[in-house]
Amino acid sequence: MAGIEEVAKLAGVSTATVSRALSGRGHVSPAAKAKVEEAAARLGYVVSSNASSLASGRTRNIGVVIPFLNRWFFSSVLEGAQQSLLRSGYDLTLYNLSGDGRERASVFEHFLMRQRVDAVIAVSLELTEREVTRLHDLGKPLVGVGGPIPGVRTLTIDDVAVARLATEHLIGLDHSRIAHIGGDLEFDLDFHLPTNRRIGYEAALRDAGIEVDQRLFAPADFTIRGGYHAAKQLLGVPHDRPTAIFAASDEMAIGSILAARDLGLVVPRDVSIIGIDDHDLSDFFGLSTVAQFPRLQGEKAVEILMEQLEPGPDAAAPAATPLPYELRVRSSTARPVDPAR
Amino acid sequence: MAGIEEVAKLAGVSTATVSRALSGRGHVSPAAKAKVEEAAARLGYVVSSNASSLASGRTRNIGVVIPFLNRWFFSSVLEGAQQSLLRSGYDLTLYNLSGDGRERASVFEHFLMRQRVDAVIAVSLELTEREVTRLHDLGKPLVGVGGPIPGVRTLTIDDVAVARLATEHLIGLDHSRIAHIGGDLEFDLDFHLPTNRRIGYEAALRDAGIEVDQRLFAPADFTIRGGYHAAKQLLGVPHDRPTAIFAASDEMAIGSILAARDLGLVVPRDVSIIGIDDHDLSDFFGLSTVAQFPRLQGEKAVEILMEQLEPGPDAAAPAATPLPYELRVRSSTARPVDPAR
DNA sequence: GTGAAAGCGCTAACAT
DNA sequence: ATGTTAGCGCTTTCAC
Numbered sequence: 001m002a003g004i005e006e007v008a009k010l011a012g013v014s015t016a017t018v019s020r021a022l023s024g025r026g027h028v029s030p031a032a033k034a035k036v037e038e039a040a041a042r043l044g045y046v047v048s049s050n051a052s053s054l055a056s057g058r059t060r061n062i063g064v065v066i067p068f069l070n071r072w073f074f075s076s077v078l079e080g081a082q083q084s085l086l087r088s089g090y091d092l093t094l095y096n097l098s099g100d101g102r103e104r105a106s107v108f109e110h111f112l113m114r115q116r117v118d119a120v121i122a123v124s125l126e127l128t129e130r131e132v133t134r135l136h137d138l139g140k141p142l143v144g145v146g147g148p149i150p151g152v153r154t155l156t157i158d159d160v161a162v163a164r165l166a167t168e169h170l171i172g173l174d175h176s177r178i179a180h181i182g183g184d185l186e187f188d189l190d191f192h193l194p195t196n197r198r199i200g201y202e203a204a205l206r207d208a209g210i211e212v213d214q215r216l217f218a219p220a221d222f223t224i225r226g227g228y229h230a231a232k233q234l235l236g237v238p239h240d241r242p243t244a245i246f247a248a249s250d251e252m253a254i255g256s257i258l259a260a261r262d263l264g265l266v267v268p269r270d271v272s273i274i275g276i277d278d279h280d281l282s283d284f285f286g287l288s289t290v291a292q293f294p295r296l297q298g299e300k301a302v303e304i305l306m307e308q309l310e311p312g313p314d315a316a317a318p319a320a321t322p323l324p325y326e327l328r329v330r331s332s333t334a335r336p337v338d339p340a341r
Numbered sequence: 342m343a344g345i346e347e348v349a350k351l352a353g354v355s356t357a358t359v360s361r362a363l364s365g366r367g368h369v370s371p372a373a374k375a376k377v378e379e380a381a382a383r384l385g386y387v388v389s390s391n392a393s394s395l396a397s398g399r400t401r402n403i404g405v406v407i408p409f410l411n412r413w414f415f416s417s418v419l420e421g422a423q424q425s426l427l428r429s430g431y432d433l434t435l436y437n438l439s440g441d442g443r444e445r446a447s448v449f450e451h452f453l454m455r456q457r458v459d460a461v462i463a464v465s466l467e468l469t470e471r472e473v474t475r476l477h478d479l480g481k482p483l484v485g486v487g488g489p490i491p492g493v494r495t496l497t498i499d500d501v502a503v504a505r506l507a508t509e510h511l512i513g514l515d516h517s518r519i520a521h522i523g524g525d526l527e528f529d530l531d532f533h534l535p536t537n538r539r540i541g542y543e544a545a546l547r548d549a550g551i552e553v554d555q556r557l558f559a560p561a562d563f564t565i566r567g568g569y570h571a572a573k574q575l576l577g578v579p580h581d582r583p584t585a586i587f588a589a590s591d592e593m594a595i596g597s598i599l600a601a602r603d604l605g606l607v608v609p610r611d612v613s614i615i616g617i618d619d620h621d622l623s624d625f626f627g628l629s630t631v632a633q634f635p636r637l638q639g640e641k642a643v644e645i646l647m648e649q650l651e652p653g654p655d656a657a658a659p660a661a662t663p664l665p666y667e668l669r670v671r672s673s674t675a676r677p678v679d680p681a682r
Numbered sequence: 683g684t685g686a687a688a689g690c691g692c693t694a695a696c697a698t
Numbered sequence: 699a700t701g702t703t704a705g706c707g708c709t710t711t712c713a714c
Contacts, residue, residue: 001456001479004708014685019709026710029683049455050400051707053391054690061434061457069423070416070621079410082437086444091457093402094435096423103427114390115342116402116432138342225625261602280411284566345692355701360693367694370699392691395706 002043011039022047053115061091062305063117065107065125069096072251072279073294077123077145080298088306093117097125108134119305121145121298127152141308143301146294148192155301157292157323159193163200163248165327166274166290170244171208173335175272177216178205179242181230181252184219197248197276216242220252227255235263235271243336244272250279250289257285257332268334278328286331293324343384352380363388394456402432403646404458406448406466410437413592413620414635418464418486421639429647434458438466454479460646462486462639468493482649484642487635489533496642498633498664500534504541504589506668507615507631511585512549514676516613518557519546520583522571522593525560538589538617557583561593568596576604576612584677585613591620591630598626598673609675619669627672634665 008015013032020026021036028036039045053059062085068074078094085092093116095107108131119141127142127149135142144154170178180201183194202212218234220226227247234242235256247253253275260267267273275282278291300323349356354373361367362377369377380386394400403426409415419435426433434457436448449472460482468483468490476483485495511519521542524535543553559575561567568588575597576582588594594616601608608614616623619632641664 015708016685016687016710017683020684023709027683032683046450046454046456048395048707049457050391050394051690052709054389054395054692055707055709057690057709059391069410069420070413072411075411075416078435079437079439082410082435083439083444086436086447092435094419094423094433095427096420098420098424103424106427109387114387116390224622228625281565284569356692357694357702358700361700364693368699373699389691392706393693395708396691396693398693398706 002045004045004047007036007039007043007045010043011035058309059116059118060089061093061117062302063093063095063120064123065095065097065120066123067097067125069098073146073277074123076294077298077301080295081121081302082298084299084302088302090118090302118309119143121301121305122147122149122152125149141305143304145297145301146193153304155297155304155323156193157325159196160200160203162276162290162292162325163197163246164204165200165325166246166276167201167204168208169274169288169327169329169333170246170272171204171210173244173272173333175244175336176208176210177213177240177242178210178244178246179216179218179234181218181220181227181234181245181247181256183222183248194248201246220247220255222249222252224251224255224258227252228259229255231256231259232263235260235265242271244274244333247273247275250275250277250282250287253287253289253332254279254281254285257287267332269337272333272336274333278326282328283330288330288333289328291326291328297323343386345386345388348377348380348384348386351384352376399650400457400459401430402434402458403643404434404436404461405464406436406438406461407464408438408466410439414487414618415464417635418639418642421636422462422643423639425640425643429643431459431643449475459650460484462642462646463488463490463493466490482646484645486638486642487534494645496638496645496664497534498666500537501541501544503617503631503633503666504538504587505545506541506666507587507617508542508545509549510615510629510668510670510674511587511613512545512551514585514613514674516585516677517549517551518554518581518583519551519585519587520557520559520575522559522561522568522575522586522588522597524563524589535589542587561588561596563590563593565592565596565599568593569600570596572597572600573604576601576606583612585615585674588614588616591616591618591623591628594628594630594673595620595622595626598628608673610678613674613677615674619667623669624671629671629674630669632667632669638664 004015004018008018013036017028017032018036021028021033064081066074066078082092097104121143123145124147126147132151142152144152146156148154167178182198205212218230220230231245234245245256247256253273256273257267260271265271275287275289278289282289345356345359349359354377358369358373359377362369362374405422407415407419423433438445462484464486465488467488473492483493485493487497489495523539546553559571561571572586575586586597588597594614597614598608601612606612616628616630619630623630
């Protein structure tokens with residue numbers, strides 16, 4: 001392990017110049033810079049991040065706090081963030097809070113505070129005011145993804161608008177008995193997304209002059225299995241079966257497709273189904289959906305942090321770009337066979 | 342941010358004693374320990390990990406290098422490792438190599454070497470000899486999960502045995518035309534698992550006196566979609582349709598179930614299907630499978646590292662515990678209707 | 683633009 | 699069992 005001193009000696013400069021040349025801070029003559037870089041390369045020198053962090057107070061490490069790893073949305077966000085960070089020369093330290101509250105407390109008390117990270121990304125996690133305050137007091141930037149954190153810049157798609165778009169797609173096809181599978185109350189705790197999507201759905205119906213029928217709502221847990229059972233309830237009724245289902249997630253929508261098949265219904269002839277996400281599996285199932293782009297959300301979260309950590313020349317530009325979403329019509333939605341029914 | 346000195350003052354001891362009391366290294370009287378702990382708590386003191394790492398050479402941080410995040414096996418391993426590390430007071434730094442080779446080189450050259458981690462876990466990644474050597478030279482323990490790394494302790498289920506078990510389940514049911522969906526060659530590069538599973542399958546057949554028929558093999562990419570297409574090929578033949586399919590992964594098995602349905606076949610009446618994994622979705626689809634336990638594999642990898650990093654009293658105990666796997670019979674396998682066919 | 687030197691906050695000999 | 703103190707390897711004033 002070559003140290004900075006050896007590099008300095010080989011390059012014929014001081015350690016201070018080496019540090020400046022390699023980190024890019026402060027001015028170094030091109031000649032000196034070249035010499036240093038060559039020397040460093042020859043010796044296979046890599047700065048010790050600990051020594052560097054200790055001296056500078058910067059760690060080049062971002063903490064990502066996330067409740068699940070094994071779900072599409074979360075792993076996608078993580079992937080986006082990771083890749084983006086790697087490009088910026090940052091490490092990503094993962095804190096997966098799938099466990100109980102104890103784990104969460106421990107993460108905050110002992111890990112995030114240990115000066116290990118320069119900033120944190122909280123994914124679909126409603127931090128308490130106290131947690132936010134502590135982070136702020138430490139001067140650590142914080143950005144949320146997919147969950148509302150009071151007083152913190154958060155990246156979320158406009159759930160109301162997305163749900164409205166999905167519902168309007170169905171309405172535009174001439175559906176009027178449109179069921180909705182949304183989150184149950186428990187799910188609403190950490191992210192209000194189920195509520196917002198339901199609001200968008202109901203708003204679209206009202207705008208089209210369609211009455212909201214509570215019997216056309218079924219709660220589920222955002223999984224395929226949950227969607228399956230909810231859809232069976234919805235589609236199993238003997239009279240006035242809905243002609244379309246809008247599920248608040250693609251996994252639930254896929255469950256619905258499977259349920260319809262098991263009931264002998266043909267999608268989309270007998271029932272149209274649409275979800276939200278554009279999940280990995282959606283294309284395979286021919287599921288119409290409104291795509292959100294979680295990878296992008298992860299990348300964007302990093303971008304925002306980078307701007308705060310290393311303010312560039314063109315600062316404060318993308319202050320509040322709305323997150324993109326996009327209707328993707330595939331083969332699970334169509335005009336109802338008999339709109340009059 | 343209170344420092345160690347303030348804690349020492351408040352507790353009426355030296356900084357050395359504080360360090361010892363808080364880290365557990367070296368002997369400290371219970372009385373002193375209590376005083377220190379109280380003082381630390383009062384001041385909200387948390388050691389600066391950088392200063393500690395710099396002085397001690399230990400980072401309490403493990404690097405996990407992993408090729409995918411959005412696949413069941415990988416996210417499960419990661420989850421297990423994360424949880425286990427958190428319990429041991431370690432951080433997890435994630436290096437997701439989903440990108441190209443450049444990313445990989447960069448991770449090794451600039452990150453892992455930066456003395457940021459005490460050890461690394463490589464998941465389903467075949468490290469080069471050079472990479473392994475460098476890590477070893479740096480004194481960093483290394484353990485592999487799910488992929489063979491020459492000269493490195495690696496955790497993998499016995500793929501041959503697992504495949505054999507799955508196949509024997511089918512044979513025991515009286516199937517003899519048993520197809521296999523396995524990995525294509527490309528997949529074999531970084532983990533030889535497809536080959537091993539195929540070997541186990543063929544061995545089981547031979548042992549039962551059943552001839553291996555190359556036409557009953559179809560390659561796929563370990564996804565649901567891939568399994569679907571492969572199964573359609575296998576099941577779409579007009580004569581001598583296989584009565585059972587053994588897929589090398591549950592996702593491919595689920596794809597096969599879907600394919601069978603689309604062909605109008607009833608599972609398991611017309612065709613039995615079994616996979617490997619016990620994927621999240623398998624229970625929902627009633628898929629018989631051989632469970633492996635990736636979470637456990639992640640946890641075990643951590644255990645092994647901990648033993649090397651912090652040798653306990655009962656060292657070197659679980660040197661080579663074989664990894665568990667377990668046949669789970671659900672509703673996708675049954676006796677063929679007409680074994681004679 | 684560059685160098686000298688004082689820390690960053692802790693740990694580990696070594697001494698007692 | 700506890701205190702003293704010299705670093706760990708770098709960054710960053712401050713002078714030049």
